[in-house]
C-alpha cells in the first residue's frame with residue numbers, strides 16, 4: 001500500500017520524523033560540546049532517560065538480601081529523572097540561547113535553498129555522464145549531496161507541474177481548485193509556519209487564480225521578484241548577504257534551458273523578432289562540435305495516436321515548436337542537442353554564482369540545497385522537441401539534495417521520486433512542520449538524504465499525467481506509471497493507447513511490449529497498479 005490520505009500519511013512520516021529528531025539532537029550535542037561527534041543513538045537514549053526516567057528494572061536489585069521496596073524504587077526513579085530532566089533542559093536552553101544569540105540557527109533548523117531550472121532532462125549534466133557538457137555547479141551539488149536518478153515530474157508541462165511543486169496536490173486538481181477558489185497551502189506558507197523567512201526569485205508561472213504573485217498573504221513568500229536569469233541571481237545573492245535572525249527558505253527559479261524553445265523557433269525561421277533573453281547560443285554550430293543523434297532518435301512504429309496528433313497539431317502556430325521541428329533534418333537535430341547543452345551550461349554558471357555566495361556568506365554548511373527542474377525536454381529522442389509527452393526525456397529531471405550538516409555525500413539513489421508531490425513533504429520534514437490537511441500522496445525524501453538504509457516509506461510506483469488538447473472539450477488524457485523496472489503508458493483513447501516498456505533492457509522506450517506474451521504478467525500487474533492508483537487518489541483520469 002503506497003497511496004495514503006491524511007491520517008496514514010502522518011503515520012508513515014513517523015520513521016522520517018524519528019530519524020530527523022535524532023539528527024537534530026545530534027546537531028545540538030555536537031554544537032554544544034564544540035563539534036565533537038556523538039553517536040546519535042546514544043544521544044537519543046540519554047535524552048529519553050532524562051525525560052522518561054530510567055527503566056525500573058535498573059533498580060530491581062537486592063539490598064542486604066532483600067528486594068528494594070517498590071515505593072522507594074519509584075521515588076528514586078522519579079527523583080533522578082527530575083534532576084536529569086532539569087539539568088538537561090537547562091544545559092540545552094543555555095546552549096541554544098548562546099547559539100541563537102550568535103545567529104546560528106542551523107543547529108536547530110537549516111536554511112533551505114531550492115534551485116529550479118526550466119525544462120532540464122536529468123541526463124544532461126556532467127555528473128549524470130553526459131559527454132561534451134561542463135556543469136561544475138550541478139556536479140558539485142551531486143558530489144557533496146545525494147543525486148536521485150529516478151525522479152519524475154507529475155506533469156511534463158510548466159504550469160501544472162509548478163502548481164504541484166508549490167502545493168503538493170495532483171496536477172489534475174488544479175482547474176477545480178481554481179474554479180472553487182480553494183485556499184491552498186503553499187511551500188511558502190509551510191515554511192512560514194515553521195518560523196522561516198521566505199523569498200522567491202525568478203520565473204513564477206503559476207496561474208494567477210491559483211497564486212497571484214502580488215498576493216503575499218496567499219502564497220507566503222515575503223519577497224517575490226521576477227527577472228531574467230542573471231538579474232534574479234543578483235537579487236538572490238543580495239538576499240543571501242543580508243543578516244537575519246531566522247532561517248530562510250529561498251526559491252531561485254531559472255528560465256534556462258527553456259530558451260531551447262526560442263532556439264527552435266529561430267532555427268525553423270518562424271520569427272525574426274525572437275530573442276533569447278537569458279544568453280544567446282549559435283543557431284548553426286559546426287557539425288564536428290555537435291553530439292551524435294541519440295540511440296532512440298527514430299519515431300516508434302507503434303507510437304500512440306495521441307503523440308502523433310500532438311506532432312501535427314496547429315503546425316503554423318509559432319508557439320508549437322514541436323510541429324515546426326518535424327521539418328528538422330538529422331543535422332538540425334544534432335545542432336539542437338548542441339544548443340541544448342550550451343543552455344544548460346548557461347544556467348549552470350548562474351547556479352555557480354549562488355553557490356559561491358552561500359560560501360562567501362558562511363551559509364554553505366547551514367543550508368540544505370535542493371536542485372531540480374519543472375520538466376525535461378525531448379532532446380531529439382523520438383525526434384521530440386520540448387515536453388508534454390510521457391517519454392523519459394520529458395519526464396525525468398534532476399533531483400539533488402545537498403546537506404553538509406550530516407547527510408550522505410557523493411552518492412546516487414535509485415529510489416523512485418515523484419518530484420511535484422514529494423517536494424512539499426520533503427521541505428516540511430526539513431522545516432519540522434506537519435503537512436496540512438490532505439489529501440497528499442507525496443513522501444519525504446529527507447530520510448534517504450540522511451541515511452541510505454532508512455526504512456521510511458518510499459514509492460512503489462510514480463505516476464505522471466499529461467493531456468493532448470484538441471479543443472475546449474476534446475482531449476487525449478495520458479498517464480505513465482513507472483515501477484523500478486518498467487514503465488506503463490496509457491492514453492484515454494486512440495490507436496496504440498496502451499504501451500509497456502522494459503526500462504532495464506530498453507531505457508530508450510523503443511519496443512512496446514503490450515502484445516508480447518512473455519510480458520503478459522507484467523502488463524497485468526501494471527494495469528492493476530494503475531487501477532489501484534485511481535481508486536486510492538483523487539486522480540480524475542477518465543476514458544469517457
Ligand SMILES: [Ca+2]
Pocket residue numbers: 118119157158159258374375
Ligand atoms: Ca517549464
